[in-house]
Amino acid sequence: MQRVSLFGYGKTTKALTKLYPNAVFYDDKCTKPFKDENGFKIKPASDFNPLYSDLEIPSPGIPPFNPLIQKAKNLISEYDCFANAAPLSVWISGTNGKTTTTQMMQYLLKDKGSLEGGNIGTPLGELDQNASMWILETSSFTIHYTNRASPNVYILLPITPDHLSWHGDMQEYINAKLKPILGMREGEVAIIPEAYKDVKTSAHVVTYRDENDLASRFGIDTKMVNFKGAFLMDALLAMAVDKILFDRVDYPKINSFVIDPHRQEELRDSKGRLWVNDTKATNLDATIVALKRYKDSHVHLILGGDDKGVDLNELFVYLQNCDVKIYNIGSNKEKLSNLARVYGVEFELCKNLADAIVKIDKNLKNDEVALLSPAAASLDEFTSYAHRGDLFKNAVKEL
Numbered sequence: 001m002q003r004v005s006l007f008g009y010g011k012t013t014k015a016l017t018k019l020y021p022n023a024v025f026y027d028d029k030c031t032k033p034f035k036d037e038n039g040f041k042i043k044p045a046s047d048f049n050p051l052y053s054d055l056e057i058p059s060p061g062i063p064p065f066n067p068l069i070q071k072a073k074n075l076i077s078e079y080d081c082f083a084n085a086a087p088l089s090v091w092i093s094g095t096n097g098k099t100t101t102t103q104m105m106q107y108l109l110k111d112k113g114s115l116e117g118g119n120i121g122t123p124l125g126e127l128d129q130n131a132s133m134w135i136l137e138t139s140s141f142t143i144h145y146t147n148r149a150s151p152n153v154y155i156l157l158p159i160t161p162d163h164l165s166w167h168g169d170m171q172e173y174i175n176a177k178l179k180p181i182l183g184m185r186e187g188e189v190a191i192i193p194e195a196y197k198d199v200k201t202s203a204h205v206v207t208y209r210d211e212n213d214l215a216s217r218f219g220i221d222t223k224m225v226n227f228k229g230a231f232l233m234d235a236l237l238a239m240a241v242d243k244i245l246f247d248r249v250d251y252p253k254i255n256s257f258v259i260d261p262h263r264q265e266e267l268r269d270s271k272g273r274l275w276v277n278d279t280k281a282t283n284l285d286a287t288i289v290a291l292k293r294y295k296d297s298h299v300h301l302i303l304g305g306d307d308k309g310v311d312l313n314e315l316f317v318y319l320q321n322c323d324v325k326i327y328n329i330g331s332n333k334e335k336l337s338n339l340a341r342v343y344g345v346e347f348e349l350c351k352n353l354a355d356a357i358v359k360i361d362k363n364l365k366n367d368e369v370a371l372l373s374p375a376a377a378s379l380d381e382f383t384s385y386a387h388r389g390d391l392f393k394n395a396v397k398e399l
Contacts, residue, residue, distance in 0.1 A: 003052060007068045008059030009042050012078050015125025016057060019081055026068060050074075057081065060119070060141040063166045077145035079138075082124050086149070088133040090241055091118075093143065093177055094157025096286045097234045100259060101155065102137040104238035107257050108250065109135065118142070133245075140167065140176040150183035153244065154190040154203070155237050160285035165309030181205070189244055191237065211236055218243050226255040229264070230289045262389040264290055269399040273364050278373035279389030283308075284315045287375035291322055298323045298368045300360045302353065304330030305376030305388075312336070315375055316343040325363070327356040331380040352381065353388065357395045370396075 004023040006013040009030065017023055017040060025042040033043045045068050050056075056072040057080075069075065092102045099120055106116040113132035117124055120137040127134055136151075140163060159177050167173040174196075181190050184203035191214075192199070194207040208214035211232050215222045218240045227235045235254050242248055265277040276294070281287045282305075291299065303326050312332075316339045319326065325346040328336040333349060340347035350356040353372075360370045372392045382388040 003054045005048060005053040005056045005072075006058075007045075007048075007056060007062055007066075007072075010059045012059050012123045012125075013057065015123040016078065016081060018125050020055075028066075028068075058145060060139055060145070064144065064168075075145060076148065077142055078124055079136075079142060079146045079149040082129070083149035085129050086124070086134055087129065087131055088152045090133065090135045090153040090155065091138040091151035091180055092136065092155045092157070092237075093138045093140065093180070094155075095160045095283060096281075096289065097157045097230055098137045098139075100231065100263065101157065101234040101237050102135055103260070104234055104254065104257055105135050105155075105241055108238055108242045108253060109133070109245070112246065138180070140173060143176045143179050146179070150180055150185075150188075152184075152188050153241060154180050154184065154188075154192070155241065156181075156190070156192040156196070157233065157237070158193050158285070159195075160283065163308055191240060206240075214240065218249075220249055221251075224251045227259075229293045230286075231259060231263075262386055264293060265389070265393075267393060267396055269361075269396050271366070271399070273366055273368070273370070275370040275392075275396045276372065277389045277392050278371060279378070279385045279392060281373040281375060282377045282385060284310060284312065284375050287315065287373040288318050290371060290373040291318070291324070294369045294371065295322070298365075299325075300364055300368060300370045301326045302329060302350075302356045302360070302370075302372045302392075303336055303374055303376070304328045304333045305374045305378050306330065306380045307332045307335070307376045312339055312375075316340070316345060319343065319345045327359055329353050329356050329381075330374065330376055332376060353391060354395060357392070357399075361399055 004020040006023045006025045009025045009027040026045045026048045028045045030042050030044045035041055048068055050071050050073045056075045092098050102116055102120050106114055114135050115127050115131045116135045117127045118136035119139045159174055178199050181199050181201045184201050186202045188203040190203045191206045194209045197207045214236045220239055225235055239254055262280045267275050278290045281290055301324050320343050327348050327350050329350050329352055337347055337349050348359055364370050378385045378388045
């Protein structure tokens, strides 16, 4: 009997017990061994011994420098477990827009029997292997550990700095994002930014420079697509896969898609002033995209949180040329304030999100924009980016 070790006691690994009913969990948060309600053994991470394990599968978020990963001798990913069992698979990766692109693609292809999963919330172990296709939001964490599985169609959104403390540096992050292409075969398709056109693969590669270039390559009229800014790219990539697989371009259907909250979500306060909840902007590029959308207005920008070790200078080079005042919150607020001084960007150092909203309320004029687009993760002070966004929206409603 194969001895299987599951690293991390979470949603992804729990779903794998359908494949490996005798698996043992090892978790950093476990202090003494116990059995859960289903009879599975959960042990402290320190109890793991590679001599008594034939296969190790980690939760995607566990970094390469974790002792469990360092000890493992037979490491595979969740995706590798289904390398031979998955139906036709479309993987979506990149830095920003993965979730929306995945949701849009599922919306377009649901009538063809597709299921969405992966990083979007449904682990592969809970997906029906008899579905016609899987549409998988795929993180760089998962890709890092994947060595057997590869997609039939790979969609790569632009890559900008993110998760550098996890991967080590920008090149390793890029390498992870490009890794799926290397294992793809003739007849399979990858749509990737033109910057990576020289990647070696047997797949058919379609490159794009920007939204207009992407649209022209697939015969899509952007004037007939209602989405703008970052969402236009997401929509075009979803439509491109529909065109590749089923040779159709359905403008009415994509235009009826409703975007999730927390991405450039606009709301008005009691005075009619515009506040924008873009809490899902957890990296520099997402914040820059939001600023471009409101470039014709003076912006009161709330920044800060866990920046994941990213060099923030690029953001401040951009802010230098914006009509903006920043309000710094979170664990990196001192760093942000120091950079603001260096680059000559107007700023206020705030105690927290609530304090920033109070300060903006005093300064915000009717023709200006208040924007929560933190360029940082939320877990330093909140339970999730959604928690941060909900607190923002509730505070605005009370103004």
